[in-house]
Amino acid sequence: MKLGFIGLGVMGRPMALHMHEAGHELAVWARRPESIGDLPARVCATPAELGRCCEVVFTVITSSADVEGVALGKDGLCDGMAPGSVLVDCSTIAPDTARHVAARLAEKGIHMLDAPVSGGVQGAIDATLAIMAGGEAEVLERVRPLLDCLGKRIVHVGPNGAGQVAKACNQMIMVAAIEAAAEAMRLAAASGVDCAKVRQALAGGSAASRVLDVMGERMVRRDFAAGIEARLHHKDFGLVLEAARRSAVPVPLAAAVGQQLNALMAQGWGRDDTSSLLRILEKS
Amino acid sequence: MKIGFIGLGIMGRPMALNLIKGGHQVTVWARRTESMQPLLEAGATGAANPAEAARGNELVISMVADAPDVAEVMRGVASAGESGLVAVDMSTIAPAAARQIGADLAAAGIDFVDAPVSGGEVGAIAGTLSIMAGGSDAGFARAKPAFECMGKNIVHVGTSGAGQVTKAANQIVTGMGVLAVAEAFAFAAKNGVDAGKVREALLGGFAYSKILENHGQRMLDRNFKPGFKSWMHEKDLNIVMQTAHELGLCLPGSAATAQMFNAMVGSGLGEEDSIAVLKLLERLSGQA
Numbered sequence: 001m002k003l004g005f006i007g008l009g010v011m012g013r014p015m016a017l018h019m020h021e022a023g024h025e026l027a028v029w030a031r032r033p034e035s036i037g038d039l040p041a042r043v044c045a046t047p048a049e050l051g052r053c054c055e056v057v058f059t060v061i062t063s064s065a066d067v068e069g070v071a072l073g074k075d076g077l078c079d080g081m082a083p084g085s086v087l088v089d090c091s092t093i094a095p096d097t098a099r100h101v102a103a104r105l106a107e108k109g110i111h112m113l114d115a116p117v118s119g120g121v122q123g124a125i126d127a128t129l130a131i132m133a134g135g136e137a138e139v140l141e142r143v144r145p146l147l148d149c150l151g152k153r154i155v156h157v158g159p160n161g162a163g164q165v166a167k168a169c170n171q172m173i174m175v176a177a178i179e180a181a182a183e184a185m186r187l188a189a190a191s192g193v194d195c196a197k198v199r200q201a202l203a204g205g206s207a208a209s210r211v212l213d214v215m216g217e218r219m220v221r222r223d224f225a226a227g228i229e230a231r232l233h234h235k236d237f238g239l240v241l242e243a244a245r246r247s248a249v250p251v252p253l254a255a256a257v258g259q260q261l262n263a264l265m266a267q268g269w270g271r272d273d274t275s276s277l278l279r280i281l282e283k284s
Numbered sequence: 285m286k287i288g289f290i291g292l293g294i295m296g297r298p299m300a301l302n303l304i305k306g307g308h309q310v311t312v313w314a315r316r317t318e319s320m321q322p323l324l325e326a327g328a329t330g331a332a333n334p335a336e337a338a339r340g341n342e343l344v345i346s347m348v349a350d351a352p353d354v355a356e357v358m359r360g361v362a363s364a365g366e367s368g369l370v371a372v373d374m375s376t377i378a379p380a381a382a383r384q385i386g387a388d389l390a391a392a393g394i395d396f397v398d399a400p401v402s403g404g405e406v407g408a409i410a411g412t413l414s415i416m417a418g419g420s421d422a423g424f425a426r427a428k429p430a431f432e433c434m435g436k437n438i439v440h441v442g443t444s445g446a447g448q449v450t451k452a453a454n455q456i457v458t459g460m461g462v463l464a465v466a467e468a469f470a471f472a473a474k475n476g477v478d479a480g481k482v483r484e485a486l487l488g489g490f491a492y493s494k495i496l497e498n499h500g501q502r503m504l505d506r507n508f509k510p511g512f513k514s515w516m517h518e519k520d521l522n523i524v525m526q527t528a529h530e531l532g533l534c535l536p537g538s539a540a541t542a543q544m545f546n547a548m549v550g551s552g553l554g555e556e557d558s559i560a561v562l563k564l565l566e567r568l569s570g571q572a
Contacts, residue, residue: 238529245522248550255539258529265532 002027003146004050004057006070006077007091008035011117012060014124015090016041018149019058027053047071051080056143060090063235064097071101083109086143090131092116092232094239095161095168096246098134102160111139114160116167117151118174120228128152132170134163168243171236172254175274177211179257182278185219196220218275230277231270234261285309287430288337288344289328290357291375292319295401296347298408299374299434301326306433313337334360338369343430345372350519351381358385358396367393370426374415376400376455378523379448380530382418386444395423396444400451401435404512412436416454418446452527455520459541459558461495462517466562469503474571480504499559508556508563515554518545 003024005016016039020026026041029050036043044050047070051057057077061067067089071077077087087105089098089112098114105112113135123129129151133140140147140156147154157166184207188198199216202208218224237258244251260280267283269276285308289300292314303310304326312323313331320330331337338344338361346357354373361371371394373382379398386396397419407413413435417424424440431438441450468486469479483500486492502511521542528535544561551567553560566572 234529238526241525241529245518245546248546248554250543250547250550252540252543255525255543256536258525259534259536259539262528262532263534266534 001025001056001146002054004028004044004054005041005060006030006047006050006057007060008037008039009060009062010121011090011124012058013039014121015058015060015129015150018127019146022146022149024146046075046080047073047077048075048080051077051085052082054081054085056086056088056146057081058088058090062091062232064093064239067091067093068097068101072104078105078108078110081105081108081110084111086111086113086139088113088115088143088146090115090117092167092171092236092239093164095164095243098164099161102135111136112160113139113143114163115147116163118167118170119151122227123151130170131155132157132163132166134158134160134165164239165243168236168240171233172240172251174211175233175237175261176253176257177209178215178274179260179277181209181212181216182219182275182281185216185278186281215273215275218273219278224269224272224276224279226271227273227275229271230261230264230274233274234265234270237261285343285429286341287311288313288331288339288341288361289323290314290334290337290344290346290361291348291353292323293347293349294405295374295408297322298405299345299347299413300328302408302411302433303430304328306429308430308433311337311341334358335364337361338364338366338371341366341369343370343372343426345374345427345430347374349375351377351385355381355385355388358389362389362392362394365392369393370395370397370423372397372399372423372427372430374399374401376451376520376523377448379445379452379527382448383445386419395420395426397423397427398445398447399427399431400447402451402454403435408434415439416441416447416450418442418444418448418450420444448523452520452524455517456524456535456538458495459517459521459545460537461493462499462558463541463544463561465493465496465500466503466559466565469500469562470565470569470571474569502557503559503562508560510555511557511559513555514545514548514558514560517558518542518549518554521545 001024003019004027006029027050028041029044029047030036102112113133115131115133117129117131119129130153131147131151133156157163185195188195263280287308288311290313311329311331312320314320324330334357382398389396399415399417401413401415403413414437415431415435417440472479472482524538525542
């Protein structure tokens with residue numbers, strides 16, 4: 001199939017490579033052409049040009065504004081994609097933006113799925129991402145064979161925007177768990193107890209979690225090089241808190257965690273791993 | 285002075301009236317034409333749009349709901365082509381938005397002052413608002429005679445955006461202050477102690493504040509009529525939290541408080557005064 005890919009960062013690049021390995025023909029557009037590197041793909045001058053030659057287009061980019069610009073802006077995908085083609089947006093953006101972009105594309109008969117992913121860079125490389133999809137079920141079924149190249153767990157959550165809501169929920173739970181692990185490690189250390197042993201002991205019990213495994217390990221080793229750059233979680237928490245506000249739903253824990261992330265950004269650790277939340281606790 | 289005034293809601297109407305009382309020549313514009321009527325009766329001239337409210341005037345003032353509204357009316361003001369005009373926005377909006385609007389107007393040769401107010405409808409009617417201004421010395425000097433008709437405590441805080449930063453700081457203190465007093469009263473009540481007596485005792489000490497005195501009394505009277513609606517306080521705290529997010533600033537108390545106001549909006553207390561946070565506390569602890 002002819003596939004388009006926009007966003008060749010740490011997540012997008014391995015995802016695009018999986019598509020290539022599965023025998024699909026790739027077209028790409030990149031704001032920074034140097035990010036294309038040696039990727040075997042046709043290089044397009046604009047998103048519209050890319051849209052014209054592809055049946056399905058994937059976007060994996062950072063912000064709501066970027067997705068809106070690439071999809072609906074001047075020479076955007078909307079200007080090029082044919083009726084019946086599908087935009088699969090794997091970025092993490094605001095649910096409202098996802099709904100808005102989907103509605104605008106629908107006016108031209110273009111389908112859209114919001115399909116944010118969880119699993120990080122390793123999940124993208126191993127093709128074990130969790131994919132949470134919002135949009136029409138038939139459209140998801142059409143592109144499911146493609147998504148199978150990227151991930152193991154693909155769930156149709158609901159209509160457009162529902163995938164982004166699920167991702168927001170994922171981020172709330174995950175980063176709160178990182179903060180909980182950091183606080184536990186800090187308390188253990190301050191009490192003169194070996195963090196590594198505490199983590200090991202907890203791994204078998206009710207507090208066991210993937211976050212405690214992966215991030216807890218990093219905290220014990222004091223290896224704060226990113227895994228997932230904390231600035232992305234910080235960005236996502238902006239989305240979470242804005243969504244909570246729009247729904248007038250109180251999220252006291254997420255709000256508190258968001259402030260720890262703000263402190264992390266203030267320390268200039270945005271490009272480090274989110275396990276750096278431990279280092280924020282050590283500041284006080 | 286010849287002054288244009290845009291936005292004639294609960295706050296804007298009495299503020300514009302006080303300018304007329306102060307002897308200024310006022311031209312008014314409001315989105316809903318019927319809200320212009322009381323001002324026309326008081327001697328104001330009506331304008332057909334924001335540009336007309338600016339034309340031929342030395343000063344134009346806006347008092348509207350939110351940043352997009354300010355940006356829109358100021359685009360109209362800029363289109364009037366009155367270079368040398370001073371534009372003042374007295375709405376509460378994000379500091380970053382105010383700075384942007386200031387920069388846009390500067391490009392059109394218009395000096396912009398952000399000058400949000402505190403003191404509510406009562407202060408607007410009495411002409412006793414607190415006014416916190418950000419902008420150039422020349423812009424502030426031009427606006428000062430108008431400010432003096434509308435307010436008492438008038439402070440030129442700093443450059444563009446500084447007024448909005450001050451207002452946001454004000455909302456941090458008042459938001460947490462109201463919550464603190466409500467928590468103290470809920471604490472007293474749950475312990476079987478008379479909250480009114482607690483207030484009286486605290487008024488003499490370091491916990492004294494205007495909020496303990498005034499808002500505290502209204503809590504005791506269970507008078508939840510606004511005043512200052514809790515959804516507006518939520519909106520203002522959202523400006524605080526968004527700015528903190530953008531700057532990388534840790535504000536744990538404001539974040540917790542903002543969530544309480546968020547919960548008020550979600551549970552039907554949005555139209556009540558912000559002191560209704562007491563009701564929310566009582567619900568959460570089964571005291572209602």
